[in-house]
Amino acid sequence: MAKKERLIELLQEKRTALITRAVTKGLDPTVSKKDSGVEWLGEIPEHWEVKKVKRMCLVRRGASPQPIEDPVYFDDEREYAWVRIADVTASERYLETTTQRLSELGR
Known part of the structure; x- marks a missing residue:
């Protein structure tokens, strides 16, 4: 063993x-x-x-669309990646993918 x-x-x-x-x-x-x-x-x-991440995207901390489960804030067809702690943790050392994308309203 x-x-x-x-x-x-x-x-x-x-x-x-x-x-x-x-x-x-x-x-x-x-x-x-x-x-x-x-x-x-x-x-x-x-x-x-x-490039630094902050030069390629908008980085905000601690602001989640509320309520977080509301589908109006999310749209899998949009370009706005929503990075959660779970995404970073799941990919261990490097962020490889995100599981959600924000809608215009969620952005």
């Missing part, structure tokens, strides 16, 4: 490393790289840009 648990741990570490490499270095290892300007990130694919 201990061997299987250790194998599971190793596979989880490998998965995390693979995802981290894909997110920070890209999927194609042969693409030209450039310095990201971010010490912990190192080099990134040449065609990528490094």
Whole structure:
């Protein structure tokens, strides 16, 4: 049983490393790289840009449409991603997806 648990741990570490490499270095290892300007990130694919989240979207904290279950505030067809703590927690270290999108009214 201990061997299987250790194998599971190793596979989880490998998965995390693979995802981290894909997110920070890209999927194609042969693409030209450039310095990201971010010490912990190192080099990134040449065609990528490094931007702060606040430069790409509006970030607000602590304001939820009320009541939170009201469908008038949400619309899966809209472009306004609604990031919840559960989205960040579910994706562990990196935010990969959100489960909801805001309507114009919810925005």
